[in-house]
Amino acid sequence: MCIVCQVRWMVQQRELRRPKREGGVLRHAPRQSSAPAFPDPLFKEQWYLNGGAADGLDMNVGYAWRKGYTGKGIVITILDDGIQPNHPDLAQNYDPAASTDINGNDTDPTPQDNGDNKHGTRCAGEVAAVAYNRYCGVGIAYNASIGGVRMLDGLVNDAVEAQALSFNPHHIDIYSASWGPEDDGKTVDGPGPLARRAFINGVTNGRGGKGSIFIWASGNGGRHTDSCNCDGYANSIFTISISSATQGGYKPWYLEECSSTLASTYSSGTPGKDKSVATVDMDVQLRPDHICTVDHTGTSASAPLAAGMCALALEANSHLTWRDMQHLIVMTSRSQPLEKEEGWIVNG
Numbered sequence: 135m136c137i138v139c140q141v142r143w144m145v146q147q148r149e150l151r152r153p154k155r156e157g158g159v160l161r162h163a164p165r166q167s168s169a170p171a172f173p174d175p176l177f178k179e180q181w182y183l184n185g186g187a188a189d190g191l192d193m194n195v196g197y198a199w200r201k202g203y204t205g206k207g208i209v210i211t212i213l214d215d216g217i218q219p220n221h222p223d224l225a226q227n228y229d230p231a232a233s234t235d236i237n238g239n240d241t242d243p244t245p246q247d248n249g250d251n252k253h254g255t256r257c258a259g260e261v262a263a264v265a266y267n268r269y270c271g272v273g274i275a276y277n278a279s280i281g282g283v284r285m286l287d288g289l290v291n292d293a294v295e296a297q298a299l300s301f302n303p304h305h306i307d308i309y310s311a312s313w314g315p316e317d318d319g320k321t322v323d324g325p326g327p328l329a330r331r332a333f334i335n336g337v338t339n340g341r342g343g344k345g346s347i348f349i350w351a352s353g354n355g356g357r358h359t360d361s362c363n364c365d366g367y368a369n370s371i372f373t374i375s376i377s378s379a380t381q382g383g384y385k386p387w388y389l390e391e392c393s394s395t396l397a398s399t400y401s402s403g404t405p406g407k408d409k410s411v412a413t414v415d416m417d418v419q420l421r422p423d424h425i426c427t428v429d430h431t432g433t434s435a436s437a438p439l440a441a442g443m444c445a446l447a448l449e450a451n452s453h454l455t456w457r458d459m460q461h462l463i464v465m466t467s468r469s470q471p472l473e474k475e476e477g478w479i480v481n482g
């Protein structure tokens with residue numbers, strides 16, 4: 135019997151460069167908002183939730199919270215360098231069924247503790263850090279289930295990406311990815327054949343046929359005038375590509391301009407002038423003074439905020455399809471707070 139005869143398709147896997155999308159650093163002072171006054175110690179630093187952006191604006195989540203939407207029953211996973219399942223501000227919402235470790239080939243996505251793998255944990259905290267406790271701040275969907283797929287801390291290839299994008303699609307509602315091809319202004323790259331199949335399978339069969347929601351960081355190549363249109367993940371019709379705005383309401387230095395960006399959320403800006411994003415931090419020793427950060431940056435920090443807001447929308451209406459979600463974002467995003475920047479046009 136010939137085993138090889140049963141192989142219908144094969145390809146040599148090659149390594150892909152997929153850097154995390156962190157930007158620069160921060161600092162500034164707190165304010166007031168429509169959001170509840172959470173007792174969580176770092177909530178005062180969550181300016182993008184507490185009315186602390188320019189003109190007293192924020193992501194406008196307070197209204198959804200007050201209607202009772204907190205992400206309950208919605209499952210989000212962070213495709214990144216892992217997440218810390220026992221983090222005191224994540225443990226209560228941690229979902230093993232939304233988690234796996236492709237790099238380590240096991241089911242525990244705990245990051246390798248070499249100081250370099252905080253990214254996924256930070257992103258997870260933005261989405262679903264626990265509220266009303268004494269740790270850090272609050273996630274936007276602070277009652278959602280959160281998991282992580284550890285896939286960036288090792289060799290990344292088409293098969294690894296496809297495995298991550300198609301992990302448990304009947305259980306997971308939203309996949310948040312804050313990485314992509316090199317943002318160096320000279321790379322044109324996108325999903326390979328397997329990742330492309332994973333996207334199509336996700337939107338076709340995920341979430342019981344309503345389609346997986348893929349949220350993507352639009353990229354940090356502003357310094358190299360990189361274009362997110364040259365990033366096949368950001369410009370995929372299957373992803374929701376999210377860019378950033380600064381606390382002051384301007385475009386940050388790392389922002390990439392392109393037509394595939396669907397919306398922007400707040401994130402870091404000019405160091406010394408704009409604050410960055412406050413969230414949980416990875417610390418294996420669990421020193422209470424080291425489990426949070428106010429230094430999460432770049433479009434990396436923007437995509438998870440959008441993922442959290444999509445979770446609130448899905449809780450309000452679980453029938454929304456992956457395309458409904460895109461329409462909803464287009465209809466409800468407002469350019470007015472960012473109109474200090476020139477160049478806005480109404481397209482077709």
Ligand SMILES: [Ca+2]
Nearest residue numbers: 235238240242
């Ligand atoms: Ca592991």
Ligand SMILES: [Ca+2]
Nearest residue numbers: 174264269271
């Ligand atoms: Ca908390």
Ligand SMILES: [Ca+2]
Nearest residue numbers: 317353355360
């Ligand atoms: Ca880019």
